[in-house]
Amino acid sequence: xxxxxSRYAPPxxxxxxxxxxxxxxxxxxTVAVLGGVFILGIALGIVFSSSASFSxxxxxxxxxxxxxxxxxxxxxxxxxxxxxxxxxxxxxxxPFNVYISQPRMQxxxxxxxxNWAVLEQRDLVSNTDVRQCRNRMNTFGFTGDIGDTxxxxxxxxxxxxxxxxxxxxxxGAPPPESEQF
Numbered sequence: 498x499x500x501x502x503s504r505y506a507p508p509x510x511x512x513x514x515x516x517x518x519x520x521x522x523x524x525x526x527t528v529a530v531l532g533g534v535f536i537l538g539i540a541l542g543i544v545f546s547s548s549a550s551f552s553x554x555x556x557x558x559x560x561x562x563x564x565x566x567x568x569x570x571x572x573x574x575x576x577x578x579x580x581x582x583x584x585x586x587x588x589x590x591x592p593f594n595v596y597i598s599q600p601r602m603q604x605x606x607x608x609x610x611x612n613w614a615v616l617e618q619r620d621l622v623s624n625t626d627v628r629q630c631r632n633r634m635n636t637f638g639f640t641g642d643i644g645d646t647x648x649x650x651x652x653x654x655x656x657x658x659x660x661x662x663x664x665x666x667x668x669g670a671p672p673p674e675s676e677q678f
Contacts, residue, residue, distance in 0.1 A: 506564060548639060557621035565604040568643045575615055580642050581605035605640040621649055 524580075559578075563569060566578035584600040608615065616622045616637060622630075628650035630637060641647040 562604065566606050567604060567639065567641055567647065568606065571615065571643060575612035576606050576608035579605045579607050579638065581638070603640050605638055607638040608636055610636050615643075616649065619643065621647065626651070 562580060563573060563578045566572040569578070572578050581603050582600045584602070585598040587598075588594070590598075610631075611628055611638075613622070616639075617624075617627065621639075622637065633651070633653070635651045635653045637649055638652040639649040641646040645663040647656070
């Protein structure tokens with residue numbers, strides 16, 4: 498007597514999904530090759546998109562700026578290295594327009610307030626310069642070699658804007674400022 502199949506019985510195995518052959522459209526070897534290609538692509542993307550260069554045209558680190566500062570040893574000991582941007586702003590009033598010259602970037606140094614004696618000992622600033630700068634709660638910054646003829650200015654520290662590079666979402670709180678000029 499022939500038995501009738503039940504509608505609840507499992508279907509007969511097809512040859513494609515039988516025990517020893519392939520398991521669907523992708524087997525383990527294909528997945529491993531695709532994963533390797535994906536990781537290799539990420540690695541090559543990182544290598545080719547890296548723009549870190551130590552040429553003078555590309556300042557990529559604080560150490561490069563420190564090395565470029567005028568009198569780097571003196572600047573590190575008595576202040577901080579800086580990038581100085583010299584540019585001029587022209588405003589017309591009828592009609593109102595603002596024009597900005599091409600900025601000239603050069604290395605510089607900002608001295609801490611308690612280290613102004615370095616400039617006074619070398620007769621680079623007068624007592625009047627020191628008094629006026631101190632009255633405005635400012636400090637001195639310079640460009641050029643301090644042993645030659647540096648360009649010295651009384652500069653004002655402006656913390657109103659803050660460091661927008663440190664206030665990015667997801668990067669945590671900025672570190673506390675360690676130097677007060």
